[in-house]
Amino acid sequence: MVRLSALGDVLQVLPALDALAQRFPAAKIDVVTETLSSSLLERHPALRRVIEFPRARARAAWKDRTQRSQTWQLLARFVRQLREHEYDLLLDWQSNLRSAVIRMLARAHRVIGIHPSDGGELPGWWPGYRPAVAACSTHKVHRVERALHVVRALGWEGQTPAGQLGNFDTVHLEGDHGPNQPVLLHPFVSAFGRFKEWPSSRWEKLAHSLARRGLPVLISGAPGDQHKIAQIVQNCGYAAAPAPCTSSLAELTKLIDRCRAVVAADTGVVHLAAIRKVPTVGLYGPKDPTVNGPWGENCRVIRGEIPCSPCTLRNCEHSFCMQSITPESVENALLDLLSTTTRAR
Numbered sequence: 001m002v003r004l005s006a007l008g009d010v011l012q013v014l015p016a017l018d019a020l021a022q023r024f025p026a027a028k029i030d031v032v033t034e035t036l037s038s039s040l041l042e043r044h045p046a047l048r049r050v051i052e053f054p055r056a057r058a059r060a061a062w063k064d065r066t067q068r069s070q071t072w073q074l075l076a077r078f079v080r081q082l083r084e085h086e087y088d089l090l091l092d093w094q095s096n097l098r099s100a101v102i103r104m105l106a107r108a109h110r111v112i113g114i115h116p117s118d119g120g121e122l123p124g125w126w127p128g129y130r131p132a133v134a135a136c137s138t139h140k141v142h143r144v145e146r147a148l149h150v151v152r153a154l155g156w157e158g159q160t161p162a163g164q165l166g167n168f169d170t171v172h173l174e175g176d177h178g179p180n181q182p183v184l185l186h187p188f189v190s191a192f193g194r195f196k197e198w199p200s201s202r203w204e205k206l207a208h209s210l211a212r213r214g215l216p217v218l219i220s221g222a223p224g225d226q227h228k229i230a231q232i233v234q235n236c237g238y239a240a241a242p243a244p245c246t247s248s249l250a251e252l253t254k255l256i257d258r259c260r261a262v263v264a265a266d267t268g269v270v271h272l273a274a275i276r277k278v279p280t281v282g283l284y285g286p287k288d289p290t291v292n293g294p295w296g297e298n299c300r301v302i303r304g305e306i307p308c309s310p311c312t313l314r315n316c317e318h319s320f321c322m323q324s325i326t327p328e329s330v331e332n333a334l335l336d337l338l339s340t341t342t343r344a345r
Helices: 007-011 014-023 055-063 069-082 097-105 143-153 191-196 200-212 223-235 249-257 268-275 327-340
Strands: 030-034 049-053 086-092 107-113 183-186 217-219 261-265 280-284 299-303
Touching: 007 268, 014 143, 049 069, 055 069, 069 097, 086 097, 097 107, 107 143, 183 200, 200 217, 200 223, 200 327, 217 223, 249 268, 261 268, 261 327, 268 280, 280 327, 299 327
Parallel strands: 030 049, 086 107, 183 217, 183 261, 261 280, 280 299
Antiparallel strands: none
């Protein structure tokens, strides 16, 4: 199976991976994914091995003239791993030009991808199979269901699995899990998606209001966001505290598991919290949460509804949709979720 791209994209195919393993319990399944998300799948019970596509490392090596020769070494190693085995079936949950290259390099007898109406970018004449009809032929369908639709085309008929991580499910957590669990606020998104950020002043107001209700609040971010975190903490009058710095997905998962709830914009943290069954509030503006929102019963979505949202833009100078979301609406959704949700572990 092939699923590249960002953290959230990989998390949203994990229920379909469980369904695939149930449909073919004797199958030996390998997965191709990018280095950033590969640790999500290490030692996954349904997988034989994880093949890392070193896209980011190869690009960085190519930009550095002194390291350029390593680009070919990285790609050659990847191709060797990819062609080490001959496959009966290659399942392409990406179905774009990048995954098409992997299709051509792999030694697979059959290939099945997602339907073009479900987000597949490859033209109809491209070699390979696809479901006879699209999952979203009559209405919008979440990406989790789109991935599952391909497995249903292979004969699977069960209910939607919850999905599971790899080695993270064996992590032993430490610390208190009692009533003083903090609410985790994650204000940041990737550099590629800056127009999906909620203004810092709104996070500060939300943190201050939650603290007044007696809820401990942590502000999290990537290692490079520590200065911004400190600024938010200071501006909210130290009503919140910086979350422990996490340098890996395993550490981030530990942090999320220790929290009573997570509030974040449209980023991988939302989907990671949702799959861990931690109460989650996602803030959405440019993207449609019906398709891209967090998946699960413990989730709420606050959407900035303005005439141009959702949109297909890759960038936006004003992001009025995100600015239209008020701290009060986020706080009310969070409090309602906490009052009605029982944590399931």
